[in-house]
């Protein structure tokens with residue numbers, strides 16, 4: 001390998017043997033004619049629930065569908081949901097699709113998520129809102145679980161509020177012995193191609209309530225309850241099923257998730273070692289048992305500019321992927337009017353002023369060291 005080999009921000013982790021297995025099993029799916037809601041979907045759901053530690057897992061066609069179903073289960077229509085402004089479009093859009101109102105939460109620079117205090121202040125202020133607060137949609141940004149998150153859940157439950165987890169970044173993340181996806185009242189994972197594991201397109205809901213499992217399965221299947229796929233539509237669902245081929249790929253990737261996470265952890269350690277030595281600051285995962293390491297979030301020193309650093313790294317053939325997130329939701333044109341006039345200083349300070357270097361399970365030790373050393377050169 002030469003020093004000029006490109007280092008890319010994404011890597012689809014699949015071996016030749018896995019491709020062969022996928023092809024031969026796909027042929028069986030095609031010949032069986034059972035293209036949805038078959039044995040692969042069921043086996044994928046069982047294995048995922050086991051991995052996360054929840055009683056139930058319901059596979060869907062995207063992380064967005066998973067979020068929307070969770071919000072419909074919680075009947076957010078006509079209520080206010082607290083959502084971090086530093087998140088993906090889908091977190092906010094699904095609250096609106098489910099008929100809820102959004103109240104943004106700011107972010108703490110140590111976690112890129114809200115703090116407990118931000119939640120408490122929003123809940124207290126929310127007593128004056130015409131639409132009462134029903135709960136929080138939390139996001140484990142970059143796969144980082146805030147050490148305060150268990151207290152957020154405890155506080156919200158005391159207040160009679162639900163806490164849902166947007167676990168789109170957090171496959172395998174764990175804190176205090178509990179996995180992301182099993183820390184609140186329901187979670188939705190995304191298997192979009194850039195994520196830690198993928199099904200091409202897809203998502204997974206995890207939860208522990210039997211009744212909610214039953215309704216979630218109906219909501220993903222045009223509101224048809226139970227195994228009666230006849231003509232009776234009881235719930236206002238949608239076509240949100242995963243295909244058997246997507247579920248098959250999910251089974252392959254889930255089986256190697258622990259191994260992929262170990263590789264990411266190794267890359268994280270090698271990239272961050274020179275950053276620590278140089279006194280550069282980044283979002284820490286040290287309080288967690290396991291981190292998905294979906295993104296390594298590096299704070300930019302005040303005099304540095306994200307675009308310039310990215311360009312300089314690209315000149316060395318090191319390509320940086322998207323950040324989390326460059327433009328917070330309260331600045332997105334599509335959400336104009338939500339929380340108008342309010343300011344979110346944490347997000348305004350840090351959204352444009354962080355970078356996420358490449359961090360994948362496809363990196364060699366030499367790649368990771370090269371990324372760490374280049375970062376130090378361009379950030380110091």
Ligand SMILES: Cc1ncc(COP(=O)(O)O)c(C=O)c1O
Pocket residue numbers: 062063064065087088090091139166168169189190191192202203
């Ligand atoms: C935080 C977050 N939530 C939700 C989603 C939506 O997931 P999907 O693209 O699978 O619908 C994403 C996807 O990028 C995300 O990053």
